Amino acid sequence: MPVKIRLQRHGKKGKPFFWIVAADARAKRDGKYLEKLGIYNPVTQPATIELNVDSSVKWLRNGAQPTDTAKRILSYKGAMMKKHLLAGVDKGALTEEEAEKKFQDWLSEKGDKILTAEEKVAKTKEAEREIALEAEREVNAKREAEAKAIQDEEDAKVKAEAEAKAAAESEKETPASEDSKEA
Structure with a gap:
């Protein structure tokens, strides 16, 4: 019976979630499997991968053929390296102790x-956030300056109208007082 290590899809539409399984090559993609080896969630940043390395190595050593994506995942988590060392x-x-030491060194x-x-991803996100905050601060400062300018203009208009009204009232009072002086 040919065995493949492949992904079995779960999850909603647009939100895939995969099980990494050892399955008969003739079985359906999401059908019957022999053993669940781990999970793979590509939606999270970074992608979440949980893998039982020892079971994966056991299946690989017994002749299971991984699919391309499964092979990349196994390689990323070290199952292919451990198979090579074994x-x-x-x-x-090598002795078994040397192989285990090399594997642990590789993992670390x-x-x-x-x-x-x-850390690089976190730093770039933080830098992008700082740039966005600085741009927002500039926009807010510009809005405040425009609002202050508009308020100053309105205050100047109100003051000019008040002065004009006061001047008009003083002109009305001035001719009346001049008429009283002449009489």
Whole structure:
């Protein structure tokens, strides 16, 4: 029976969620499977991958063929590396302890790379947020300046109207007082 390691789709339309399974190659994509090896959620940022590496290696060593996407996921999580190291143990090139040490070193190095990549993403997001905030501050300052200018113009108009009204009243009073002086 040919066995494949492949993805089995779950989730809603537009929100895919996959199980990584070992299944008979003749079974339907979302049908019967032999063993669930892990999950893969491409919707999250970064994509979430949980994988049982030991079970995956067991299936790979027994001849299971991964699909292209499944092979990338297995390689990313280290299952292909562990299979390679265990092949070296079988041939006598390494001891099991050396193989496990090399695998753990590889995992820690990979983890460091992933953390630095996540930090870079976080820094770029923070920089984008700061740029957006600065642009918003500039727009707000511009709006406040325009509002202040409009308010100053209105205050100047009100003041000019008040002065004109006061001048008109004083002109009306002035001729009346001049008439009283003449009489």
